[in-house]
Amino acid sequence: MTEIRKSPKILVFSSDKISDPGIDQAGLRKIHYSPSIYVISLPCSSGIKPRWILHAFEKGFDGVFIAADGHECSYTPHCPELTNNIITEAQRLMKEKNINPKRIRMAAICSVCAEPFVNHMSNFSKILAELS
Amino acid sequence: MEEPTEKKRIGVYICHCGGNISDYVDVGQLREMMESEENVVISKDVMFACADSNQKQMVKDIQEMKLDGIVVASCSPKLHLHTFRNVASRAGLNPYNYVQVNVREQCSWAHSDQPEQASYKAAGLIRAGIHRVVYSEALENIRISTQKSVLIIGAGVAGMKSALDLAHMGDEVYLIEKEPQPGGLVAGKGKVFPTGEKGSELVERLLAEIKKSGKIKLFTSASIEKISGSIGNFRSTIKTGDENPETLTLTTGAIMVATGAEPYTPAENEYGYHTVPGVITLTEFDELLKSCSAELKYAGKPVKSVSFIYCTGMRQSQGEHKYCSRICCTAAIHSSLVMHEKFGDVRAFHFYRDIRTYGKQEILFEKSSKSGDIYFMFQEKDPPVIEQGKNNIRIRVKDLLTRKTDLEIESDLVVLVTGMVPRRDSETVAQKLKIPVGNDRFFNEIHPKLRPVETVIDGVFLGGSCQGPRNISESVQSSSSAAAKIHAIIRKDTLELEPIVARINEEECTWCEKCAKVCEYDAIFQIETNGKIVASVNEAVCKGCGACTPVCPTNAINIALYTDEGIEGMIDGFIQQVQLKAAAKGEKAEEETAPSVEMKDFPQIWKSIMEEVREKPQTIPAIAAALSQPMELVTYHVMTMNRYFILEPAGIDDNDEYYLYKLKNKA
Ligand SMILES: Cc1cc2nc3c(=O)[nH]c(=O)nc-3n(C[C@H](O)[C@H](O)[C@H](O)COP(=O)(O)OP(=O)(O)OC[C@H]3O[C@@H](n4cnc5c(N)ncnc54)[C@H](O)[C@@H]3O)c2cc1C
Numbered sequence: 070m071t072e073i074r075k076s077p078k079i080l081v082f083s084s085d086k087i088s089d090p091g092i093d094q095a096g097l098r099k100i101h102y103s104p105s106i107y108v109i110s111l112p113c114s115s116g117i118k119p120r121w122i123l124h125a126f127e128k129g130f131d132g133v134f135i136a137a138d139g140h141e142c143s144y145t146p147h148c149p150e151l152t153n154n155i156i157t158e159a160q161r162l163m164k165e166k167n168i169n170p171k172r173i174r175m176a177a178i179c180s181v182c183a184e185p186f187v188n189h190m191s192n193f194s195k196i197l198a199e200l201s
Numbered sequence: 202m203e204e205p206t207e208k209k210r211i212g213v214y215i216c217h218c219g220g221n222i223s224d225y226v227d228v229g230q231l232r233e234m235m236e237s238e239e240n241v242v243i244s245k246d247v248m249f250a251c252a253d254s255n256q257k258q259m260v261k262d263i264q265e266m267k268l269d270g271i272v273v274a275s276c277s278p279k280l281h282l283h284t285f286r287n288v289a290s291r292a293g294l295n296p297y298n299y300v301q302v303n304v305r306e307q308c309s310w311a312h313s314d315q316p317e318q319a320s321y322k323a324a325g326l327i328r329a330g331i332h333r334v335v336y337s338e339a340l341e342n343i344r345i346s347t348q349k350s351v352l353i354i355g356a357g358v359a360g361m362k363s364a365l366d367l368a369h370m371g372d373e374v375y376l377i378e379k380e381p382q383p384g385g386l387v388a389g390k391g392k393v394f395p396t397g398e399k400g401s402e403l404v405e406r407l408l409a410e411i412k413k414s415g416k417i418k419l420f421t422s423a424s425i426e427k428i429s430g431s432i433g434n435f436r437s438t439i440k441t442g443d444e445n446p447e448t449l450t451l452t453t454g455a456i457m458v459a460t461g462a463e464p465y466t467p468a469e470n471e472y473g474y475h476t477v478p479g480v481i482t483l484t485e486f487d488e489l490l491k492s493c494s495a496e497l498k499y500a501g502k503p504v505k506s507v508s509f510i511y512c513t514g515m516r517q518s519q520g521e522h523k524y525c526s527r528i529c530c531t532a533a534i535h536s537s538l539v540m541h542e543k544f545g546d547v548r549a550f551h552f553y554r555d556i557r558t559y560g561k562q563e564i565l566f567e568k569s570s571k572s573g574d575i576y577f578m579f580q581e582k583d584p585p586v587i588e589q590g591k592n593n594i595r596i597r598v599k600d601l602l603t604r605k606t607d608l609e610i611e612s613d614l615v616v617l618v619t620g621m622v623p624r625r626d627s628e629t630v631a632q633k634l635k636i637p638v639g640n641d642r643f644f645n646e647i648h649p650k651l652r653p654v655e656t657v658i659d660g661v662f663l664g665g666s667c668q669g670p671r672n673i674s675e676s677v678q679s680s681s682s683a684a685a686k687i688h689a690i691i692r693k694d695t696l697e698l699e700p701i702v703a704r705i706n707e708e709e710c711t712w713c714e715k716c717a718k719v720c721e722y723d724a725i726f727q728i729e730t731n732g733k734i735v736a737s738v739n740e741a742v743c744k745g746c747g748a749c750t751p752v753c754p755t756n757a758i759n760i761a762l763y764t765d766e767g768i769e770g771m772i773d774g775f776i777q778q779v780q781l782k783a784a785a786k787g788e789k790a791e792e793e794t795a796p797s798v799e800m801k802d803f804p805q806i807w808k809s810i811m812e813e814v815r816e817k818p819q820t821i822p823a824i825a826a827a828l829s830q831p832m833e834l835v836t837y838h839v840m841t842m843n844r845y846f847i848l849e850p851a852g853i854d855d856n857d858e859y860y861l862y863k864l865k866n867k868a
């Protein structure tokens with residue numbers, strides 16, 4: 070038996086207090102999503118380094134999704150803006166390496182956002198499948 | 202910055218969770234696979250990782266096998282991170298050399314429809330955990346010395362009472378009041394509910410005690426100019442006195458915000474305010490009650506009837522004040538009773554939306570109803586209309602109590618029942634302290650139920666009605682509990698903070714200031730080392746959010762626990778190709794086709810557990826306590842019942858610690 074690569078591999082960055090519990094909810098309620106989705110949770114999306122995103126692509130991930138806290142962020146009201154800057158910088162680095170900038174996405178996911186998370190994942194998977 | 206020393210003796214524990222994980226994920230094969238991972242010296246699969254017996258075994262393993270890092274692959278870290286950090290501590294291992302991998306919520310449950318793929322994913326997740334623990338550092342909590350003194354901003358009843366509490370516990374208090382007199386909204390008041398004591402007397406009594414205490418320095422006509430520093434050592438610049446202003450700097454271990462609220466001021470012509478003579482606010486009416494002696498008179502004319510219009514400026518579905526102000530129903534009814542008591546035969550009409558005399562305050566409502574006061578009920582969309590009549594004021598209303606009959610009442614005085622709104626300058630205070638305000642512009646606590654007097658800034662607390670409308674007793678309750686919290690912090694000489702903070706690599710830093718500019722908490726400042734200017738982090742202030750790390754052009758900052766090696770190592774772990782032996786057909790459970798068990802075959806403990814959760818969802822510890830059974834046993838049975846679709850999870854408890862379980866609908 071070998072691993073079947075049906076769906077694109079997605080790396081999700083979530084936040085410890087808000088979006089990661091939302092992703093947990095999807096599991097708790099057994100709302101299924103693709104098993105090629107892996108999550109790393111951090112204190113806040115404003116702390117994601119573009120080099121980590123690049124590392125993921127270089128190692129074979131097809132897409133990176135940032136499950137941000139948006140305006141619910143308890144650290145800084147500028148969170149959406151700071152996270153956007155990170156994405157812009159990552160996309161600049163991605164272009165240099167010929168990686169399609171559409172392979173990175175962000176959406177606000179809150180602690181009860183089980184369905185929205187799963188919907189984002191299936192939409193993003195479709196987009197990534199079309200890209201390759 | 203020290204380079205992390207890699208961990209070389211790692212223990213891996215993979216949990217079955219009584220079937221919640223092992224029904225979908227091939228726990229046995231994963232255990233075998235992890236045995237041959239680099240740096241792993243022991244790999245085990247266990248029925249319940251969180252069970253006491255396993256925790257004890259882990260302590261033994263750590264000590265006997267000299268483990269320098271552990272990974273537990275089980276449920277979400279939200280549930281058991283601290284459980285296993287404590288296991289590490291008990292075994293003498295640094296708790297930050299422990300990593301929890303979420304193979305339940307984010308793997309076995311999420312992919313229960315594809316068990317094979319779930320096993321592959323779990324392999325990647327556990328590998329990532331191992332990589333992460335390899336680069337984990339032994340972190341020590343940050344220790345800082347503290348001042349045994351407190352700054353309280355606002356000398357209303359909340360600030361005054363908590364100042365006394367702190368002084369009685371031996372702490373030094375600086376109480377700052379912007380007005381010339383202390384006492385806030387209560388200072389000028391006549392009789393207040395529920396005791397009937399005069400507000401002014403209450404304030405005088407508190408003031409006398411403050412003077413006597415010898416530990417409280419009260420500054421009136423004073424303002425906060427600037428606040429810097431952090432928990433343990435805040436520095437505040439205060440300006441005192443109007444005529445010959447003086448500036449002084451105070452150093453305190455903690456700060457309490459007790460700046461209160463202010464009464465709502467109606468807009469021009471709102472219910473005829475300032476346009477129809479005789480329309481006044483509740484605050485103005487209370488003043489009138491106090492100043493009149495033999496007869497109730499307004500503008501020289503005797504008052505024989507008064508109409509109260511409730512919820513003025515409050516509970517606005519469209520406007521800024523969506524909330525109910527809590528105190529005004531009771532305050533208005535109380536004032537009406539005081540009026541009857543002092544001036545005898547004056548008629549009172551109450552136009553309300555709902556009467557919210559909660560708790561014991563209901564007695565006042567009953568007393569008012571019995572005294573002959575008349576109540577009319579209106580809806581927000583049909584508010585009463587106030588007009589100037591011939592000799593007095595005319596109030597027209599569509600009364601819900603009489604089937605929306607249009608009624609007209611005449612009255613000598615109309616009292617707008619105005620509630621409490623945030624102080625106009627509350628945002629300035631919030632900015633100085635960097636504490637958040639809510640949509641309603643009152644100050645925000647961290648969590649209304651669990652951390653009701655703490656703010657996101659360590660060492661800054663909230664007390665009284667600056668958090669939202671409260672009566673005197675509620676205001677004092679909250680400020681007294683903030684005082685107790687504060688004392689618990691500053692009574693020790695040093696305090697410990699979590700070490701998840703930013704760290705600077707001084708060799709790489711060029712002091713470009715980008716990190717300092719992005720930091721919301723002003724945690725980064727410049728220092729000179731070896732003749733070079735570099736960035737430095739105030740660990741007591743840093744929140745570990747990480748916002749400063751991606752902006753650094755030379756990659757000179759990282760957050761402890763979230764280093765490049767750790768995160769990139771995780772990514773490598775996810776992606777690594779793995780081979781699993783095919784599971785024999787039929788071995789895996791199919792989704793939603795649970796083996797069926799007849800009710801009559803249920804063990805007695807299942808029936809007892811079902812009884813416990815029948816009324817409302819319960820957590821495993823609560824069930825264990827109610828049945829006087831060990832947690833371990835209850836965990837096992839609840840997990841099995843979950844597996845057999847008898848119980849199902851119903852959210853997380855208030856402490857964000859345990860799942861609640863309820864009966865599954867079809868069971
Ligand atoms: C019309 C009305 C009637 C009421 N009647 C009753 C009643 O009968 N019984 C009852 O229990 N409750 C009553 N209340 C509620 C009661 O007034 C409050 O519970 C109480 O005032 C709360 O006390 P506090 O100390 O939190 O706030 P406040 O009384 O508002 O005191 C806050 C103090 O902080 C000072 N301050 C604010 N900002 C700063 C700053 N930046 N720097 C320095 N100082 C500052 C203010 O000047 C003030 O002195 C009534 C309220 C209203 C509006």
Ligand code: SF4
Nearest residue numbers: 512525526527529530
């Ligand atoms: S306490 Fe009564 S008057 Fe005040 S806002 Fe609430 S319902 Fe309206």
Ligand code: SF4
Nearest residue numbers: 710711713714716753
């Ligand atoms: S952003 Fe980097 S280089 Fe610039 S001051 Fe901060 S740590 Fe130093």
Ligand code: SF4
Nearest residue numbers: 720743744746747749
């Ligand atoms: S981690 Fe956040 S709080 Fe700490 S220094 Fe960086 S930006 Fe400031």
